[in-house]
Amino acid sequence: MVDGARIIEYFRGKSVLITGSTGFLGKILVEKILRVQPDVNKIYLLVRGIDAKQRVDEEVIGTELFGLLREKHGEEGFQQLVEEKVVALAGDIIYQNLGLETPMLEDLAKCIDVIVNIAATTNFYERYDVSLDVNVMGVKHLCEFAKQCARLKMLMHVSTAYVSGDREGLILEKPINLGESLRQGTYLDVDAELRLVREAKKELQLNAGDEDDASRTERKAMKELGIKRARHFGWSNTYVFTKAMGEMILGQLRGDMPVVIIRPSIITSVQADPLPGWMQGTRTIDTLIIGYAKQNLSCFLGDLSMVVDVIPGDMVVNAMMAAMAAHSEEKGVQAVYHCTSSLSNPATYSMLYEAGRRYFYENPRVGEDGKVIPTKEMYFFTTITRLRLYMMLAYKLPLEILHLVNLLLCGLFSRVYNDMNRKYKFVMLLVDIYGPFAFLKGCYDDMNLERLRMTMKMNTLEDQMFNFDPRTIHWEEYFYRIHIPGVLKYLCK
Template identity: 40%
Template sequence: MFLRRAFIEKILRTVPDVGKIFLLIKAKDKKAAIDRLKIEILDSELFKCLEQMYGESFEDFMIRKLVPVVGNVCESNLGMDPCTANEIAKKVDVIINSAANTTFDERYDVALNTNTRGPSRLLGFAKRCKKLDLFLHISTAYVNGERQGLIMEKPFHMGQTIAERSATSKTPPVSIPVLDIIAEIELASDLKLCAHENDVAQKMKELGLQRAKTFGWQDTYVFTKAMGEMLVNSQRGNIPVVIIRPTIVESTYKEPCLGWIQGNRMLNLVIISYDKGQLTGFIGDSKTIIEMVPIDMVVNASIAAIAKHGIAAKPGLNVYHVGSSTVNPITFKDLVKFCYDHFTSSPLMDSKGKNIHITEFKYFSSMDSFSSYISDELAQRSALTDATVLDTKLRGQLEMKSKKKAELILHMAQLYWL
């Protein structure tokens, strides 16, 4: 919903003469879909600029343009009723797919259903759309794996893996298994049938990470997104397709307002934990370039691609990376310094209304040193809790909360070691 909101806002603000925008919304019925549309879009802070433009007619304008459709990319026929699907197929010119499960260590079956099979299902519907000029699929730059240097905007082909590159460069060459997407889907399905109900969620997460690493990707999210690209490329036929690969998508730079963001994005957990004084260091090289991009730049690049390739409407596949490191790089150290400077001059306040003072950030070069640091921090906080909280039950709850947060931070560090 994060990226979709920004797309909708930009289109309605800059191209008010656009016809209908059909929004596939996961809901139990039409009323529930309308309610979600109102809460998540019409009432969103992001649309205040549009609301100011249209005044009292804002809601009427939005309702005329936006059509909520009950559906789900995780279901056959996109979960749409046949009549609605037929109506949309007659009218739609451009399809934008931004649906994704972005959890790095999601259950393998869940990630496959959304990130791999979802685009394939939507492309199947696209083939029914007689007026379709373009199919635009939002992927991620991290489908390219953990590579250095200039990375070209090349599509993935069926069965292509990241591990192939490193395997062939070794002496002697290392043999790797062949990537078969159907076999991966069946593997997840078999595990779901065989695993004990209490164990299936954890085993699915472990399977996703294990399969990703087998083929050279760092986590389940980017692996399943890469397989989604493969299916789009192999099944597109004569449909003009554009794949947009943004890096870490963060808050708006300018449009429609400065700094809008929805929820906690990828880097936010580390930043917020630091700003609250809960985390004073993290694993990583201070010189590492953090590849991120404002969401309005992703939307602008996508709309430019739609304009270029939608007008031509020629069969083919075009890939675009949308990032910042080439023209405006920011290092891990720079990011931390900006946070330190800001929250030193404008500190957050704790629950008692007192300013939270943050310390200089520490960088750790290995998981061992970082784990030791987390253990020491946990022990110090536990001792402080024991000394200041007399209620035994509350003390236990606070210690358990701290322990879970420490486990989450260590897990994050293992997933995206900078």
């Protein structure tokens, strides 16, 4: 049984190594551990850069998210707590031994109880070599280090629900087997993919021109290779493809080490504590909200009746902490949890859209010129073909005509042309990036997480501090009162 009191007690005296602490989930996790259990032994934060402490101070501890903790302890007490408990380590999971010197690595291996891997490159169209380094080899290097940790009680790996690709029906919480592919008749050999990248880069270097040109050519080639390989095996982009490979490597190398894989869907702003609405980094639906707020987005791809699987960041962290306490020292376990909402409390695109309409009609945006930006209706197209036809007739053809007229009239309509062209490119970029997710018909099974939830009766204040039940969320109100204002405050600057 896991309840709030047990979760809090679990972290007493523990030493936790966290990667990806400068990211959205990482910050929430660090803050939560410090707030609920100040008697944690140490929280080690592995961050890139020469001055790791400065990065942690500025990008983690110095953020608004830690305001409640500051208020609780006072500025002096807060600084003392951080000084005693938080240790910044300059390193990187893309390197063997995590980029740490041998003495430091050996000292860490003697004291670490829990490893939490949140580090990832989440760029859908990242360079293939970069994605493999972080999302695949990073997992390998952490596994190798974890096996050296004498006191290790568990390794937690944060993945994504979208490693399942565009499957339909109920998607189960089960591990991905080595070599498993989404395209029938193909076998995904991770080592072969790593060799392919090395050989491709070697060939590019042999045919390279000047340094700048070579760099641009390599960057473009690596991005294209990532998408090509992802789609060859049935995934839509490089991010989810390499995250799936990372899970395979983890399953292969874990041995009898207790492992928990957390697969969130679209992570949205903090719902409850420590700071409702706080967020970092633009997610899929946030791009749509920002585009609508600025009225750069007049149409998009999607069916308003379809489910958009979202989960607040604080709920993901609460589930992570509960799972750590539940599976600590369970030799040989490999637990998979979907932190999702599509099965237990589905939100639809119409809920998000109506909340957005309501919000912007009641709180109209003001442009840089001081004028109110009128809120217009957005049109949704249920097929890519219809959207492309609309964009051609409404934007592409008028743009071509306007371009010719503009040339004849010596740039008289440059401003109008540039504005229309920007909107056209913005919509088409979003379609290219997020189009594959617009019609996902999969529903993520969360029975493993439900079993974990059932052990928490939510009778005490401690239990309520670790709520991760999406059924407690009223989506329309959450979007209207918390998430959309959060997007505008923290992302739309």
